[in-house]
Amino acid sequence: MTQPSSPPSQRVAVLGAGPMGLAVAYQLVLDGHRPVVFEADDRVGGMTAAFDFSGLQIERYYHFHCISDAAFLQVLNELGLSSKMHWVATKMGYWYQGRLQPWGNPMALLRFKGLGWIAKFRYGLHAFLSTKRDDWKPLDHVDAVGWIKRWVGAEAYEVLWRRLFEYKFYDYSSNLSAAWIWSRIRRIGRSRYNLFKEKLGYLEGGSQTLLDALKAAIEAKGGEIRLSSPVSRVVIEEGCVRGLQTASGLESFDKVVSTVPLPYVPRLVPDLPAPILERFAALKNIAVVCVIAKLRKPLTENFWLNINDPEMDIPGLVEYSNLRPLDPHVLYVPFYMPGEHPKYRDTDEIFLSKVRSYCMKINPALTEDDFVDMRASRYRFAQPICEPGYLDRLPPAALPVPGLWVADTSHYYPEDRGISESIGFGRLLARSAAAAKLADSPT
Structure with a gap:
């Protein structure tokens, strides 16, 4: 009996090495294709990337996992990392009227x-x-x-x-x-294992454990990841994708899958039809300045603390060490705001000073000496702003240009941005792109 032939191997450019971009490349190599991932940063991960925080490798922005994160848990199993996943009964609090109160259960x-x-x-x-x-x-x-x-x-x-x-x-x-x-x-709500207790998860070594394993799996199967390699333009000729323009010149690809934040798309792909460019330009995003601090002692016993205080311009903070055991104690304090807001231009020290003040108000036992180290990281396109009818405004991932797919965390609306959602959507995106008919060569 004649065996069915395998689909031809395709050379696919993937823009962005965050969780979605890595998931696209991972699925492509599993299916026998040859992805090349282009990442402007000097490391993989995007918003999940780690940095050296005075000897501790930790994410610049906090992440946690829920028991409902099916796509994340599946890829851990495929990569042999399931044993490194740990589940913890965590607590939530609410700071209101100068009082710290328990929160999150009936x-x-x-x-x-x-x-x-x-x-x-x-x-x-x-x-x-x-x-x-x-x-x-x-x-x-x-x-x-x-x-x-x-x-x-x-x-x-x-x-x-x-x-x-x-x-x-x-x-x-x-x-x-x-x-x-x-x-x-x-x-x-669905992260609870009973009505009164929630259960969240962390990965040994943080998100970097998963990022390293994905990178290794992609490269072991013939994929390529190029760090510090920004793309200046997606080249379209005769209505079809032909490749990328980088510092090294023009490089040809069968297909291009972009997972970078959508606001970058008009600059990367200026030859898109004008109505599509206008839809991208109309999308709005929230920025974040995220302060991470090392403390000699816990602030509270909670993982997440909601805050309603007229003297604090934050909706809450995350005590990461109440999920993943770390010494010294690690705390994340995100300041969200529109990127055009004047506050986004404030110096790092202004945000660090606010965090010290807020923490000492919540826990008067803390002193300046309890703050071992503090850093601030910024991300201009941290989260899309999803207005009513958002799906009607969002350009489809498969754009009306043969060989081109464009998506970011907006595309799994209404779900919040998250590692699991990015992995699940990225794998679906890879299968969709690979299954599409290759564009004919120019005549």
């Missing part, structure tokens, strides 16, 4: 000081039903603030939600998709 809600009984009931019912909902499409064109207010009421919105919106999205907070916010409620 008993904490009932005991929460500063909220009436009716408001507590409405808030709890909304959270419970959100974790049970699967069909998000009815929420796609719904405004998030109005949706939440209708469910929880004005009192619970004011106490528990308003500042979280305003100190992450600022002027955009009144025009966000309810489907997008719902997905965040559901993900954390």
